[in-house]
Amino acid sequence: MRVFLTMSFLLLTACEQEVAISPKPRPAEIVEVGERTRAAPTVLVGEVRSRYESAQGFRIPGKIVQRLVERGAVVRKGQVLAKLDDKDTSLSASSAQAELHAAEADLALAQAELERQRSLFQRKFVSAQALDIQEAKFKSAQARVKQTTADAAVRSNQSRYTQLQADRDGVVTEIRAEPGQVVEAGEVVARIAATDSLEVAISAPESHIGGAALGAAAEIKLWALPSKVYRGSVREVAPAADSVTRTFQIRVALADADAAVHLGMTAGVRFEAAADQAWLLPSTAVTQRDGQAVVWVVEPATGAVTPRPVQTGPFREDGTIVNQGLQSGDWVVAVGAQTLVPGQIVQPVRRERP
Numbered sequence: 502m503r504v505f506l507t508m509s510f511l512l513l514t515a516c517e518q519e520v521a522i523s524p525k526p527r528p529a530e531i532v533e534v535g536e537r538t539r540a541a542p543t544v545l546v547g548e549v550r551s552r553y554e555s556a557q558g559f560r561i562p563g564k565i566v567q568r569l570v571e572r573g574a575v576v577r578k579g580q581v582l583a584k585l586d587d588k589d590t591s592l593s594a595s596s597a598q599a600e601l602h603a604a605e606a607d608l609a610l611a612q613a614e615l616e617r618q619r620s621l622f623q624r625k626f627v628s629a630q631a632l633d634i635q636e637a638k639f640k641s642a643q644a645r646v647k648q649t650t651a652d653a654a655v656r657s658n659q660s661r662y663t664q665l666q667a668d669r670d671g672v673v674t675e676i677r678a679e680p681g682q683v684v685e686a687g688e689v690v691a692r693i694a695a696t697d698s699l700e701v702a703i704s705a706p707e708s709h710i711g712g713a714a715l716g717a718a719a720e721i722k723l724w725a726l727p728s729k730v731y732r733g734s735v736r737e738v739a740p741a742a743d744s745v746t747r748t749f750q751i752r753v754a755l756a757d758a759d760a761a762v763h764l765g766m767t768a769g770v771r772f773e774a775a776a777d778q779a780w781l782l783p784s785t786a787v788t789q790r791d792g793q794a795v796v797w798v799v800e801p802a803t804g805a806v807t808p809r810p811v812q813t814g815p816f817r818e819d820g821t822i823v824n825q826g827l828q829s830g831d832w833v834v835a836v837g838a839q840t841l842v843p844g845q846i847v848q849p850v851r852r853e854r855p
Contacts, residue, residue, distance in 0.1 A: 529806070529847035531799055534780055534831040543713065547703035547753070549723070549766040551694035552736075555669065558690050559585060560662040564683045570691065572676050576667045582691055583678070585663040594660045597653035604649040608642040615639045671695040674764065699758045700736060701768045704748040708817055713738060713751050713772050720771045721755065723762065732756045733770070780827055781820045787813060788838045796823070797841050799832040804846045806834060 563585035570582050618635040621627040675692040678684055701721060705713060713719075713735050721731040737752040753770050755762065786796055795808040811826030827833070832849060834841065841847075 526804055526846045526848040528850050529799065529834050529841075530836045531832045531849045531851060532782060532786065532835045533851065534782075534827050534833060535829050539780060543709055543772040545703045545705050545709060545713070545751070545770050545772070547701040547751070547768050547770055549699055549755075549762060549764055549768055550702045551671070551696065551764060552698040552700050552752070552754070553669065553671075553695040554674065554692060556689040556692050557582060557665060557667065558687050559583075559665055559684060560686055561585070561590070561659050562683070562685050563590075563663060565678055565680050565690075568676070568678070568680055570673050570676075572673055574673045575696075576671060576673060576693065578667055578670050580667045581664050582667055582673075583665045585665075587660060587663040590656070590660040590663055594653070594656045597649070597656040601646070601649040601653045604642070604645045608639075608646050611635075611639040611642040665690060667693055669693060669695055670697070672764065694764055696764070699755045699762055699764070701733065701753040701755065701770055703751040703753065703770060704743070704746060705751050706748055707742065710738065710749050710751065713753075717772055719753050721753065722769045722771075724767045724769070726761055729761070731758065731762070735772075779814060780823045781817075782823055782833060783835050784816065784821045786833050786835045786838060787811070787821050787823070796827070797834040797838045798827075799834060799847060799849050801832060801849070804848060806841050806845050806847055807843060808841075 565583055566586050567584040568582070569584070570576060570580075576582070615635045615638075618627060618632050622629065622632045671693040673691055674694045676690070677692075678688070678690040684690065703713075715735055715738055717735045719733045719735065721733045723729065723731075733753045733755050735751060736754040737750075739750040742749050782796065787794055788797075789795070790808050793810050794813045795810050797806045798809045799806050809826055812824045814822030814824045816822075834847070
């Protein structure tokens with residue numbers, strides 16, 4: 502009887518130990534990689550601007566006496582935009598011409614005197630020193646003519662600079678001076694924007710510049726023209742953020758802009774995903790293992806988890822972009838990935854909203 506009781510006690514103890522060794526798999530919330538987790542293309546808002554916009558100003562100081570264009574006017578290259586008072590410049594140009602005529606007269610006299618000295622020198626009537634002195638006077642008269650010619654050209658140019666001419670075809674976007682105003686040389690009087698090279702200027706936050714790579718294709722919709730879609734490409738991405746706004750400047754060139762596109766219009770720019778398959782996962786699904794970004798993938802048949810290295814894209818408010826490492830149909834642990842170990846068995850629980 503005692504032996505029977507001892508064997509029964511041993512059997513009960515063994516059963517209790519076997520039950521303790523086989524715990525139930527822990528539940529794990531998962532997301533299935535597929536259409537519901539496909540990353541939507543990045544959409545940013547910008548303003549239509551011209552690639553080439555130049556500030557126009559007079560090359561000399563003076564008083565504006567006439568302005569010939571208004572804001573929004575379409576102008577052609579060489580068209581006069583404004584005029585300065587040209588009385589002083591005209592007098593200066595006339596004075597320079599008079600000095601040039603006097604120098605030319607002195608040169609003619611010096612040349613005639615040099616020819617006479619050479620004739621007298623050949624007949625031994627004058628010394629070589631006298632001939633040298635006259636040749637020096639002739640060269641001095643030549644140099645004076647060159648000097649006064651250059652001075653007359655400069656003053657003539659200044660006389661023409663009293664007219665401010667457009668340096669390109671375009672539209673006047675800004676007027677900053679009025680008749681009667683005295684301006685300095687180089688002071689901005691008007692701005693002209695070329696209308697044959699339009700683009701969208703975007704101030705993008707750091708978390709949204711991942712899809713706007715240089716040369717990336719984009720679709721552009723104008724808020725004023727919602728039924729039209731324009732094609733474009735990223736022409737420029739600022740290498741550094743603006744020191745005040747902490748945003749990056751992006752320029753998207755419009756490839757097929759028509760007459761309906763005007764400067765200053767608001768545009769929505771949609772960038773295609775950088776990779777063929779870019780997935781948007783919860784930020785808690787991506788963790789670090791041995792210095793590399795990984796996600797924990799669940800084997801549907803067994804429930805075992807395995808860490809898989811992935812290449813991540815930009816981090817967004819609604820999750821993290823994964824560009825490489827996953828395929829459609831994979832089960833990824835969404836919460837608690839930091840506590841998993843390779844080979845651990847879990848009970849998958851689908852997440853309703855990835």
